[in-house]
Amino acid sequence: MSSEGSATSEKLVYMANQIGKFFASQGADQAPAAIAEHLRKFWDPRMRAGILAHLESGGADLDPLVRQAVESLRATTAAR
Template sequence: MEKEVLIQMANQVTAFWSVYPKGEALESIARHIHSSWEPRMRDEMKTIIDDGGQGLAPLFVEAMKDYFKGPKTPTKSNPSGASEPKPKTGSPAA
C-alpha cells in the first residue's frame, strides 16, 4: 500500500477518536490499528513513524509509539473482584 494512503487512513482514524479523552483516544487508535489493519500495513506504518512520521497526526504517532513497544504485562487480578475458584483436593467420592 502506498505511504500516502496509509498516512491518510491513519489521520482519518485519529480524527474520529480525537474528540474522546486523550487516554481513551490513544488506546482506541491503537486497538483499531491492531484489529483492522493487516500486519504488513502495521509494519509499513512503523517504518513511516521510525522515519519521522511526517504527515501523521501527533496523536496517532503517540498512540503507535506506545503500541509498537508491545503488550503490557498482564495482571492476574480478577476484574469482577471475586476470588478464583480453589482446586479440589482429595479423591472423588465413590
C-alpha cells in the same frame, strides 16, 4: 489522494489520521489507545509494519494523537 496510489506511507498515514479524527473526541487520554487498538484489530500485519516503518523514518504528517498511537503500537509489537 492519487487514484494511482498504493499502500504507500502516504496512504497509510491518511488512513491512520482518518481513524484518529474519530477517536479524537475521546480526549487525549484515551484516544491513542483506542486508535492503536483499532489498528491492531483491523489492519493486517503488513499495513501495521508500513505505518511503523513510516514512524521510524520520522512519522511525517501523522497527527499528534495518531503518532502516540503508533508509538504505543511499536512498543507492544517490540514487546511481543
